[in-house]
Amino acid sequence: AQSVAQPEDQVNVAEGNPLTVKCTYSVSGNPYLFWYVQYPNRGLQFLLKYITGDNLVKGSYGFEAEFNKSQTSFHLKKPSALVSDSALYFCAGYYYGGSQGNLIFGKGTKLSVKP
């Protein structure tokens, strides 16, 4: 079955430290993978996507993500966290050839960055 998993409900980091938010996907073809961020009472905002090519993808606000096919992972990273990065982060996968329009989201990881 096609699925996206975010194994951590919450990640806590100190401001200035590197952060990683984990995501894994089930193996079923070649997925397109995305990261979105959601601030309180707001819709989701696109951060970055992987379709093909370079395994390291750079996105908005200094975030990047590394696609690892052997580990079926697509972890979100940032070298130096800011307090303003505190939000809910969603990994999502779109499976080419799957149900058209069906972007599958993980359950989300709450990132808390403390000063």
Add this chain to the structure above:
Amino acid sequence: GAGVSQSPRYKVAKRGQDVALRCDPISGHVSLFWYQQALGQGPEFLTYFQNEAQLDKSGLPSDRFFAERPEGSVSTLKIQRTQQEDSAVYLCASSLVEGGNSPLHFGNGTRLTVT
């Protein structure tokens, strides 16, 4: 408009009432999606429109849910005879191109509470 607009922002309905949720996508966007986000969960796909055509409604949880986009722009999600389990945030998203493999622009959602 500048972004995807959803109305109302909040809706309280008594069990058994019908509700209608409106989505104004970004002008010119071909694709429109509806998602349901329960508390503490990631968005779950409901339905997808390409212009006025509803190409995928596999995520609609029951025949009480109905969506339309008659002129290929504004969309309405209608829920008949609301039940408590319908309480959630309903997100609308649009995209310039066909399909779900490009970044989606989300509205801020409509929070539906069924009492």
